[in-house]
Amino acid sequence: MTYYLTTVLVYAGVDALACLAISLQFGVSGIVNFSFIIFQAAGAYTAGVLSMPPDTANGGFQTYILGLNLPFPLPWIGATVVGALLAPPIGLVVLRRLRSDYQAIAMLVLSVIATLVVTNTPPFLDGAAGLALVPQPLANLLDPSSAGYEWAYAAATVVLAAIVFVIAQRIINSPYGRSLRAMRENELAANALGKNSVALKMSVFVVGGAIAGLSGAILVGFITTWAPSTWLYPETLILFAAVIVGGRGNNYGAVLGALLVPVGFEEATRYIPPFGPPGLIPAFEWVCIGGLILGFLWFRPRGVIPERRRVFRVAAAKQPEEERGAG
Amino acid sequence: MSLIVAAFGFGLVSMSIIAIAAVGFTMQFGITNMINLAYGQVMIASAFAAYAVNNAGVNIWLSMIVGAVFGAVFSFLLNRGIYAPFQRKGTNLIGMVIISLAVSLVIANVLLPIAGYDSVSYHLDTGATFHAGSIALTGVQIAIMAVAVVVMVVVHSLLHFTRLGKAMRATAANPTLARNCGIPTARVIDLAWLITGALCGVAGVVAGMNSDAFAVANGSEFLIPIIAAAVLGGAGHPYGAMIGAVIIGEMTELSAAVISPEYKQVVAFAVLVLVMVLRPQGLLAKRGALAAAG
Numbered sequence: 001m002t003y004y005l006t007t008v009l010v011y012a013g014v015d016a017l018a019c020l021a022i023s024l025q026f027g028v029s030g031i032v033n034f035s036f037i038i039f040q041a042a043g044a045y046t047a048g049v050l051s052m053p054p055d056t057a058n059g060g061f062q063t064y065i066l067g068l069n070l071p072f073p074l075p076w077i078g079a080t081v082v083g084a085l086l087a088p089p090i091g092l093v094v095l096r097r098l099r100s101d102y103q104a105i106a107m108l109v110l111s112v113i114a115t116l117v118v119t120n121t122p123p124f125l126d127g128a129a130g131l132a133l134v135p136q137p138l139a140n141l142l143d144p145s146s147a148g149y150e151w152a153y154a155a156a157t158v159v160l161a162a163i164v165f166v167i168a169q170r171i172i173n174s175p176y177g178r179s180l181r182a183m184r185e186n187e188l189a190a191n192a193l194g195k196n197s198v199a200l201k202m203s204v205f206v207v208g209g210a211i212a213g214l215s216g217a218i219l220v221g222f223i224t225t226w227a228p229s230t231w232l233y234p235e236t237l238i239l240f241a242a243v244i245v246g247g248r249g250n251n252y253g254a255v256l257g258a259l260l261v262p263v264g265f266e267e268a269t270r271y272i273p274p275f276g277p278p279g280l281i282p283a284f285e286w287v288c289i290g291g292l293i294l295g296f297l298w299f300r301p302r303g304v305i306p307e308r309r310r311v312f313r314v315a316a317a318k319q320p321e322e323e324r325g326a327g
Numbered sequence: 328m329s330l331i332v333a334a335f336g337f338g339l340v341s342m343s344i345i346a347i348a349a350v351g352f353t354m355q356f357g358i359t360n361m362i363n364l365a366y367g368q369v370m371i372a373s374a375f376a377a378y379a380v381n382n383a384g385v386n387i388w389l390s391m392i393v394g395a396v397f398g399a400v401f402s403f404l405l406n407r408g409i410y411a412p413f414q415r416k417g418t419n420l421i422g423m424v425i426i427s428l429a430v431s432l433v434i435a436n437v438l439l440p441i442a443g444y445d446s447v448s449y450h451l452d453t454g455a456t457f458h459a460g461s462i463a464l465t466g467v468q469i470a471i472m473a474v475a476v477v478v479m480v481v482v483h484s485l486l487h488f489t490r491l492g493k494a495m496r497a498t499a500a501n502p503t504l505a506r507n508c509g510i511p512t513a514r515v516i517d518l519a520w521l522i523t524g525a526l527c528g529v530a531g532v533v534a535g536m537n538s539d540a541f542a543v544a545n546g547s548e549f550l551i552p553i554i555a556a557a558v559l560g561g562a563g564h565p566y567g568a569m570i571g572a573v574i575i576g577e578m579t580e581l582s583a584a585v586i587s588p589e590y591k592q593v594v595a596f597a598v599l600v601l602v603m604v605l606r607p608q609g610l611l612a613k614r615g616a617l618a619a620a621g
Contacts, residue, residue, distance in 0.1 A: 030421065032421045032424060032425065034428070093600055093603060093604055094603070097607050098603060098607055099420070100419075100420050100421050101362050101420040101421060101423065101424045102362075102558070102562075102603075102607075104421060104424040104425075105362055105364065105424065105554060106599070106600075106603055108364070108428070109550075109551055109554060109555075109596055109599060110596070112547070112551060112592070112596075113551070113592060113593055113596040116589070116590075116592055116593055117590075117593055119589075120587070120589035120590065233547075234432060237428060237429065237432060240425060241429075244425075277440070279439065279440075279444060280440050283436040283437075283439045283440055284436070286432050286433070286435070286436040287432075287433050287436045287437055289429075289432065290429040290430065290431075290432040290433035290436070291429075291433065293425065293426070293429040294409065294426060294429050294430070294433075297413070297418065297422060297425070297426060298412075298413070298416075301418075301422075
């Protein structure tokens, strides 16, 4: 029971982090990052190879790069940094000149290709088999199989998710967040007002990538394995479904969506008695995810918790002018 | 060397399949302004529809017609039932991409329990093998190339020598102006979905004929070379898609011979990235993937 609860908590935290990042990119800034899952995967792989011993250990049954055996906080920090660093090269190709729907398909194709490359290059990250026996954080000091460790891990995940929530909250309520929303609503007008939309997109891409990298590190530290089959492109779509259902562009909606869709679905299907041939239930789940997206976009496109309407009064808008006049 | 020449031969077959699919894909985009990411799934669904008939003892060529009709009707219903209502509602371009991806997921997973998880292959006589130097192609592969040539000629004639083709080009260029000129754009768009759907169906069947076996999971793999070819040529541009198909078809097969077959799709993607960086509008189109000017 302890194991069950802590697992649900960790997954909830990881999905909440991912949904916050997607909400920042998609909900606030209007970038459809269909390659989101590869940022999470990059974080997970980074945390894995930084914390694992060199690949000759354990009889060398898996091959991977690095294997630095670093102590605890470093792999997670590394994962966050790699998630952030992955953003600029992708952003440079995709975000500069392409129309919004092309950006989306380019990133979708990128996600498929990344899976193919990692799967077919075993020396890099152990190919299709993926990383196994990733050491859990502080495993040399604490007993990872004890209930206390499980609870501490879940608590750490929730705390990190809360910190990121506060940061995301600060971002969307800041002038920077206003610029992002302006860009989402009308990019041309935002450009005309002197906002550099490419730089804005790039920055939010980096922030989202960092959050995604961290979420991957947390996940891999808990489940201790990571393989290409866990980060296929439809996983990104689950997270989009979550953000669309919860309410895009506001962080409460993102967290609610994370609890309802990835976590809620996973838990609900656990209690469905198996019926039909094997594989019918997963197929049915995917149909439901697709149906949820279509249904919500049709009937309630703003989600369960809609983004707050922000109204600026004329008097408030005049304020800066007077200040400028005085100064 | 002979390996590379042989790969060139396979490239001719690949480009034929990609050309049929990419022309349909790009016309959907050009005429209806819809990037239909469910295209690969409609292809595989059509391939299975043809398989059901073929398995019941019908000749493969008649089965191909069944596949084409299935693809046409399926695409038409997809547009009428889902895409068009969302577009009328004013869903933006990004929203439509998400919708088509969700649709793609639904089709694949509805198809899975119906068609099963196993790979299947058509009952067909591959015919005598033709040799030309190191190039060795089966009769079926030659026939696929012939089908592609016929399809390209038909598409060209349709667009340039019929009133419908003219109306389609007008609708693609400026739907509002076309409507004001008395062109029934709604009907033109319906017909466009039927025609491109038929192309999609034929492409699915020939792709199935060319591979030893196919399964539902192949649907999403079809999409990458198609997108690459369409974007390379200039999205919305049928002739661009044909040129794109030639380049992508040859490059994927040649790279399979030179590097490794696993990296076929990666090469297609590398070409796509290069195009997006260097010439986002594609080879032929004026604007293509570039952000709208206004």
